Amino acid sequence: MNRRLSAPVGITATGQCFPPKVVTNDDLSKIMETNDEWIRTRTGIRERRWVEPGTGASQLGAPALQMALDNRGIKASELDLILVTTVTPDTLFPATACRIQHMVGATNAFGFDLNAACSGFLYALTTASSLVAAGGVKRVAVVGVDIMSTIINLEDRATSVLFGDGAGAVIVERVEEGLGIIDFEHKIDGSGGCFLYMPAGGSLKPATAETVAAKEHYIHQAGSEVFKNAVREMADNSKMLMDRNGFTGDQLKLFVPHQANIRIMDAAAKRLELDPSRMMVNIDKYANTTTATIPTALHQAFGEKRMAKGDLVALAAFGAGFTWGATLMRWAY
Numbered sequence: 001m002n003r004r005l006s007a008p009v010g011i012t013a014t015g016q017c018f019p020p021k022v023v024t025n026d027d028l029s030k031i032m033e034t035n036d037e038w039i040r041t042r043t044g045i046r047e048r049r050w051v052e053p054g055t056g057a058s059q060l061g062a063p064a065l066q067m068a069l070d071n072r073g074i075k076a077s078e079l080d081l082i083l084v085t086t087v088t089p090d091t092l093f094p095a096t097a098c099r100i101q102h103m104v105g106a107t108n109a110f111g112f113d114l115n116a117a118c119s120g121f122l123y124a125l126t127t128a129s130s131l132v133a134a135g136g137v138k139r140v141a142v143v144g145v146d147i148m149s150t151i152i153n154l155e156d157r158a159t160s161v162l163f164g165d166g167a168g169a170v171i172v173e174r175v176e177e178g179l180g181i182i183d184f185e186h187k188i189d190g191s192g193g194c195f196l197y198m199p200a201g202g203s204l205k206p207a208t209a210e211t212v213a214a215k216e217h218y219i220h221q222a223g224s225e226v227f228k229n230a231v232r233e234m235a236d237n238s239k240m241l242m243d244r245n246g247f248t249g250d251q252l253k254l255f256v257p258h259q260a261n262i263r264i265m266d267a268a269a270k271r272l273e274l275d276p277s278r279m280m281v282n283i284d285k286y287a288n289t290t291t292a293t294i295p296t297a298l299h300q301a302f303g304e305k306r307m308a309k310g311d312l313v314a315l316a317a318f319g320a321g322f323t324w325g326a327t328l329m330r331w332a333y
Helices: 023-030 036-043 058-074 095-102 117-134 190-194 209-214 223-244 262-271 291-302
Strands: 009-017 022-024 047-049 079-084 108-113 139-146 165-174 180-188 254-257 312-319 322-331
Touching: 009 058, 009 291, 009 322, 022 023, 023 036, 023 262, 036 262, 047 079, 047 165, 047 291, 058 095, 058 139, 058 165, 058 190, 079 095, 095 108, 095 139, 095 262, 108 117, 117 139, 117 165, 117 180, 117 291, 117 312, 117 322, 165 291, 180 223, 190 223, 223 254, 223 312, 223 322, 254 291, 291 312
Parallel strands: 009 180, 079 108, 079 139, 254 312
Antiparallel strands: 009 165, 022 047, 139 165, 180 322, 312 322
């Protein structure tokens, strides 16, 4: 079943923000038992950006959104809604969307946070597009931001080397007929939650001195389980979406997968029978910024003229939950 929107809606501007601090694989080798070759051959990552202590998600999200607003040529007061997708909010409440709304001066917008881990941006994009198509709102900002350096355990080298900090933002609104989002598919499987999670800090296990001492406020990941599920679901879901809409890999101008691991991304591209040159890759410079990977990759791809108005673009993600999904669109500007 095609999940077509009732009106043409798409992305009309993008923005991004990364902290200035670059952390290379060689830098990590000075604080843990690892090296550049080990990280690079297994993940495709050469470096990442990490914030300075005391930096919150809103402090990257707001500049990313402001860049998108500037690129669109509109004021923050023209936004109706701000959706922020993150697993590292400034605080559990108020929502990071509230902080970003205040920071950019979006005086006419309401907003909320959405958590679907690495799939969060695609889930928020669908939510925003559906609300615009239904006529409830006119213009929505979707901000994907994560400060992953605050929740990684540097004693766990297999996991900590994977992540970076960053924010990406897009503006979503009505577009010309024939452009914008064509179709989408999202799924969850809660049985996979035990393979990628944070043990403490929620209502089930509130923070205590004991949970902090046990390092239960960091990411815990069963890498092999996440890897095999991500390869299968991200690749199969992308292929299903293409088949459902009668497209083949040679018609796809650009494939933008979640930047989790270059081997997962390559497997998805192979399943689509896609030339590697048409897959957007920035994991080498920024690592896995969780929900920020796709919007920042879109921003960079457009800046590099990797796609133009009317081009077919596919997005795909997989994350903790498990959550996964894909979105197919005609680039709208």
